[in-house]
Amino acid sequence: MGSFPNSNMDTNSPAEVQKKQRRVLLIFFCIPVSPGESRVIWVFPRNFAVWIDKVIPRWIFHVRNNLILDSDLYLLHVEERKIAEVGASNWQKACFVPTKSDAQVIAFRKWFRKYSNDQVDWGAKFNGLLPPTPAREQLMDRYWTHVVNCSSCRAAVKGLKVLEVCLQVISIGLIGIIAAAREKIVSTATRTATVSTALLFYLASRWLAHFIYRNFYYHDYNHAFK
Template identity: 40%
Template sequence: MRTEFNFFQNWYPLSPVEDLNPEQPTPVKLLGINLVIWKPKNSPNYQVFLDECPHRLAPLSEGRVDEKTGNLMCSYHGWEFDENGICTSIPQAEKPEIVSKNKDNFCVRTFPTQEVNDLLWVWADPNSTEQAANTPLPLSPQIDASKGFVWSSYVRDLEYDWQTLVENIADPSHVPFAHHGVQGNREKGKPIPLKTIRSQADIIEAKYEGFLKTKITFEPPCRLEYEIEFGTDGKQVGLVTYCVPVSPGQSRIVALFTRNFAQRLNKIIPRWWEHVKTRNLVLDGDMIFLHQQERFLQQKQKTQSWKTAYKLPTEADRLVIEFRKWFDQYSGGKLPWEQVGISQPDVLPTNKTRREILDRYQQHTQHCSSCRRALKAVQRWQIGLLVLSAIAISTAAILPDFWRLRVGLPLVITALIGLGIYALLKFWLEPKFYFVDYVHAEKK
């Protein structure tokens, strides 16, 4: 008997905690709902509210955390709300009773939250707080420091839907081709004998064994992870992803990269360097064609189902098939956009440019504290290098002949080195925080 899956009565990670700014509110969208993340000044924990001031519906994410009260202030008229969403101040109120007698009517809708595994989690249904308290988080057994695991985090907004994201991660056979030269080699593409361990309402598991033993787990609606073992010495790496539905045609990936060896590497390699060198590049590698692929599928689904629109003849497609069957059985093959008043078109528009689809700054850099700091440092270094080069050249030019022969050449060389480093930062590194076009035909 079919049981309807409730996407709202589940826990979702919104962001790594380290990427949140405790000094100002952060807007985020989940299942079509506009939310605001903020941290009360005297509280150790972040709160998540509906991003609407009850006064005139201005976005609270454009507000501020008041220095005196520590409450969230709406920047439109100055209404303030405490960590429980209760209105504490209305500057325009003629009498204090206006505030005290209308606490229930003037409050902001709040969502249950938890901070676990360095992630901020939110329960997407504010009307079922008791159920939220009794529902465990979809945690991964690989995120366990007591067992020697270390991990790094990554978040990015994606220009394709939640089901496309789940489907893509559940498909290991695309890696040698979509990520050639980054995480794979197209010359090594081969059959992947995926075997389904179990497929039921609350979990889907599959595995395959070769040089590496790999287990893939999907715990609806968001946890999808790989557990990869090396030989017999217990070494293990993992990819723990949380696939977050944002709005029609958009999703968010919150990823944790785990391992139980070489623990010190996390302290040696800067987090931002991993993001610009590898993590962003991997997502760029399939963003363009997934953005288009889901629109092709939507077009075909006007007259047929995915079962005939797709051709899935190999065992490597097994997990995609199991996910699609789950999605059909428990969610009718669609997300609950209509429950939040969103009307999804039969086919999403296709008017975005490559720069918009692969916009690293909007999708990642602005959300990532490590990349934001690194970008500011890169820009400051550029200014410093230009100033240094200008001073060195100017000094060499005004030196007396006697000193010019002895000091002038080193100064010019210093200026040239400074300009070379400036060019490297300006034209090679800085663009990696904004946009890098990804053309598969050019990947040799």
């Protein structure tokens, strides 16, 4: 958020100050597609530094934004099952909504009860029962829920994996060169520097492999450690 200037020196009206205030929003549509599963269509608009979007690849923003979406994914999954246990019409028994910010949740539930009888009409396609809770890695999987459908993230994974292999090849190549070279031809200092460089390339490849897995395949999120 932007900082406000000192009130004694500020000649702008409150409306002008509000207009200049920097904001980043999360706007999304959550569309039920089957019991226990929804499709999320989201965007993170902001009113400042929009030129960055033309410079920085989209996948970098997606990696950051997915952290925000993942932060509540498991909680919502568990809460959905708690509501199912007490019955959708008794959802208040499974939720605690005491603050003013919860007013929209309560309003939505009232609307949902009035126009949809507290449930999604699946017709004859589904029976409405929730499927068993999958493994956490499957529930919070990023590759099949996002990457395969995102051209920017797909390209990033492909490029980063190529870089990972290149780092490993260079590391092995350097070790091979030193192993094949005669001691009289290559000095001890050169050997040490080359082996150290090979080790750095290998460690970089391992770090990159972890980065790829953590950001494009599975990134666990535990509120207790945040």
